[in-house]
Amino acid sequence: MTTQTDDPLPDLLRRLRAAVPIDRARAARDLGRLGWLARDAIPALVRAADDADGKVREAATQALGQMGPEALPPLKLMLRHDDKYVRRQAVWALGRLGPLARPALAAVCEALRDADPRTASGAAQALGNMGADGADAVPALAEAMRGTNIVLCRLAAKALSQIGFPALATLITHLQHTDPFVRGESALALGWMGAAARPAVPYLAKLVRGSSGRGLADTPPPGSSLSGFGAGSGAVTPTAPAAATEATADDTCRVYAAQALGKMGAAAAAALPELTAASRHGPDPLRDAARQAARLVEGA
Template structure:
């Protein structure tokens, strides 16, 4: 479906006036129509910004959506929207910044702050937006690492995914997290390292420790020399004993993180050949689904 275009019969003046109508329904329709125009409605930006403080929640959200569709020209406004009192406005801001990809690089500090947004969806959207920056999001690694250690499971997963999208600058942080006390954090770190593929070859010995089990993964192994920042060690005893979350199939969190380690080794491919003895041991003796994951990883490393 083609977007409407501005013609000699310019609809913008009427739509801008409609945004000030006494009827909330009229204001809502005007904001929606401006959203359909996309970047062609950029001259209506000031009116849409004003509508972000409309007394009607639907008008505010629709105006936020319209601004989000205006592309890079809306960057400054989108950053301001991250501090809005309406969570739906903040959600649209992080989603729109995510769509901008590397063009949203100037918003990186603001997105890092949004990782602590009280609205879980806004925080998760900030993680996705940081991941979409790719290597340009390297300065966001510490904030994403902190988000991985929080209680929001969805945010933890999206933060780990974002770190994998950032790539090599985030690898040392993910390796450090493979030695975290919480098996869920270890598992998500392994999963993220696997998404990196062959460039994550330096993580192979650490993934092998996770594959062997919690005792090996938490042993006092020297941290990678490339680690840019130290990972804070919790001093509170409760922080050291997080809930033991289960996988979707009822598998314990400990087994699930070992499965993710096996899968990561498989995705790294031939560069993970040093882990073959551990994978073969798991393939022979481990319970399902770890046994199957180890067998698959062996095939991926050795080739057909």
């Protein structure tokens, strides 16, 4: 009688060196399914990430991402791999690690500027998943919001909302940006923060009134709960609004601002006059958004 072992690792490591690429890729995927139990295969998977076959490289990197925090060092290095599919899998794996990926924060911030849009977007999501541990990424995310990739702008704004208080001043300042899309995404992000974004209420109310930020003070007023914010918080220098902005884009900003105020509930009570006025005299669909927001604020 032959003795069989219950450990599949030796066989999978052997298959990872198979002559046929599809067999190597399958072995990598099977190692990934084992997750942390296959952590001894990390060195072999790192080598497989440089395989001559692209499918094997991608499968090996994906498997590394299922190994847990022990795979953090090689995943960090793979953010600079020549193969964009390897970089994508690496940044997505780091995103799944959440706050545990904090040691790779600088490398993930660099990935925000990756030429591959999906890698850059994955970097924004990974930074957001770090939560407050990603506070040092605020300046890089603020820069990403101001780029030409609208998907990255939205994901960077979402990440800033997940970081929370350290990103608050940056999001408020972005309500004054010349690009209406940036203003709108900033308003949405502040809404995702809920009552924690209370210092943004007067700025969002200004948007609801139909201003793109014109006339807002560059520094917080005396006694404001924003006092003490500075460059260290990730704030950016406000820019003068464009002379003309398409009405539809500006109206969308107003809708997003109203929705954000509604999500803040009672914390946005100071904006009720603006919401009431917009619900009566604003354009569609602002009237409905302002009406609903006012009900949420009053009923909270």
